[in-house]
Amino acid sequence: MISKSQILLITLFYIASIALFTPLNASATQASTGTAASGQADSDQVQADTQSGSVVDGVLDNVLNWFSDEDEQQPTLDLADQRDYERANKGFIAQIEPPVIHDESGKVVFDAGAYDFLKGPAPDDVNTSLWRQSQLVAKHGLFKVTDGIYQVRGYDLANITFVEGDTGWIVIDPLLSKETATAAKQLVDKHLGERPVTGVILTHSHIDHYAGVRGLISENELELGIPLVAPAHFAVEAISENVLAGNAMARRAGYMFGSLIPKAKDGNIGVGLGPGLSLGNHGMLMPNVDIIETGQTLNIDGVKMEFILALGAEAPSEFMIYLPKFKAFCQAEIINHTLHNMLTPRGAKVRNGKVWSEYIDEAIVAFADKTEVSFGSHHWPTWGREDVRHLWTIQRDLYGFIHDQTLRLANQGYTINEIPSELKLPSALANEFANRSYYGELGFNARSQYQLYYGFFDGNPANLNPLPVREESIKYVDYMGGSAAILVRAQQDIDEGELQFAATVLNHLVFAEPNNASAKNLLA
Structure with a gap:
């Protein structure tokens, strides 16, 4: 049965095709040239524009009204649902004991035990759903995914996967650090028997999925013929980033992942994709096998692989893999148990939500009916065709919705900083744990899709040539009556829960007066 979210996406596609040949009406044109940007347009005016009688707006009204009854309520999550805990624990074999990984000098590279404080219920001042996610990604050890496929999880930001070949292990995504990759292989050797590495697969060009490769193989082994497989343009994109x-x-x-924040109930409780970053040695080896098109197949050590090339979505260079021998699908980082970043706060190329959604749809069409287990570069696997299809579908619809709705609002005249407050997920998407903002964030992602099409400029001429931030901040502080007055007002806003604007004003004060400790402490 087709879902509401699927019907909405189909409708938006239809609207987009009409909009290509339909001029904006006068009121919408006025909004696009500055009314919304200046803050003078409110939701009532936009609604009036929406009901102006055009075919596009009429169709959209009918569909959005269909969602309105259920979406007037805040999204709800069933926190009693234990299925993700069951999945995260499934197939457990063993842990690294003690759960601390060191480098050759004795420095701690990763300490999985640092997250033991997550055991037990969430404190009152921590988001319960985020605490749940942190508990899940902190589960560490060696796990059986299915016969012939194993994962080591919880000792780095990402997962490392071991696929059993005829003579050795084919390793998918060798983590961020040489030390964590080595420790993972040692854990596998100890509990599954020693076997050589007969191939390495790098699913994409992000450092947490390739930089531990030297913990598994060397240049000499590559020269002897061990395949190191990567998607097209991998080296260029990895070096660029x-x-x-x-x-x-x-x-x-460092800011994005909170690397300097202590791991504690009132500090860093995890990063949504995994427990945290390892702090070991990073390296890179040049791939000797490139995947250049969807449908390309390889046979490595007796294991056939079918690839979906997924460029320009979660990473500039990426692929997903179907393993027919195991009826298993490697979703890479295209599909996850969280809303991902469509532009990362650390900085990266903007990721196209439409393209992202289309790659997932391609996987659904090609492999959903064949897949018994879907595993990824992060999080825990999903078992069973029905649950696999469900996860893939809600993730597909999530990125398509954010892309399409951002453009709809932009075409109504909303700007890059106005769209986030207008954009809300329908409950069919928002009520899913896998679509929540544990890593990416809805408003930030909406800004990214605006930037993808329009750039960072919001169309308001007053914002064409802003002052440098320090000069601007000095003026703000002067206009607002000086630092003492700002500190008083900011504390009042904080006491009343107006944190967003208080942070904005205090940020100006810190830039204007870098040595103002009171401003820094209040902003923090």
């Missing part, structure tokens, strides 16, 4: 933009991106990643 981690070398050309690496310094700034690494600094921003």
